[in-house]
Amino acid sequence: MATILVVDDEMGIRELLSEILSDEGHVVETAENAQDAREFRLRAAPDLVLLDIWMPDTDGVTLLKEWAAQGLLSMPVIMMSGHATIDTAVEATKIGALNFLEKPIALQKLLKAVEQGLARGSAAPAPGGAAAKPALPANASAVASAAALPMLAVDNAAGGTAPAQTTSISFDIPLRDARDAFERAYFEYHLARENGSMTRVAEKTGLERTHLYRKLKQLGVDLGKNKGE
DSSP: OOEEEEEOSOHHHHHHHHHHHHHTTOEEEEESSHHHHHHHHHHOOOSEEEEESOOSSSOHHHHHHHHHHTTOOOSOEEEEESSOOHHHHHHHHHHTOOEEEESSOOHHHHHHHHHHHHHHGGGOOOTTSOOOOOOOOOSSOOOOOOOOOOOOOOOGGGTOOOOGGGGOOOSSSOHHHHHHHHHHHHHHHHHHHTTTOHHHHHHHHTOOHHHHHHHHHHHTOOSGGGOOO
16 A cells, blocks of 8 residues: 555546545545645655646646755656646656656556556656656547447346336436436446446446546446445
8 A cells, every 4th residue: 555646736637546546555645736745745755646747836847846956756756747748758757757647547557657656666766867768648549438338238147136226217308317317327237246346347337447437426426335345
């Protein structure tokens, strides 16, 4: 278990990364701007930092420079951005960043980068020292959303029991509401069958776990009651 600091001015990004990393067993702290991150770093040294580049008060590269100049860059730092150029990624790496993730961040890339960062531990590059090459943003587009959901069906043969609302969706409501009701029942069904395991539900439904979290939050699915031991 590691302590990971997520620094991003977008609340949705902070919440999403917190949920994913917490589900992996890590302790996640968040900061919505550079000042919050500075204050946290003065109180404690996290095992890893996920640092957004574009923030309203102080950008991530500038904050990285500050930590390097003050001797506070003792932990691996992974930069994040949806708009940064390769030059920016290279600059951050020269300062001391370990890696670079392009938004929207694919789940497997996130988990792999975090695993590699934590493996470095206290061996993170010192300011001005040799640094590993960053995972530079690719020009390819992000992974597309999963295909449309199949027609309503209950898999009794597999021994599963669908939530009651699966069979009680009214046809007298607007299509959007009916679709949301079906999707909610669909995901609750799979969560119940997989004892709340987000990894297995993602595999069953064909969604990346990042997208799965977003969809469940959008539908208002209560993850707490489906969470396994």
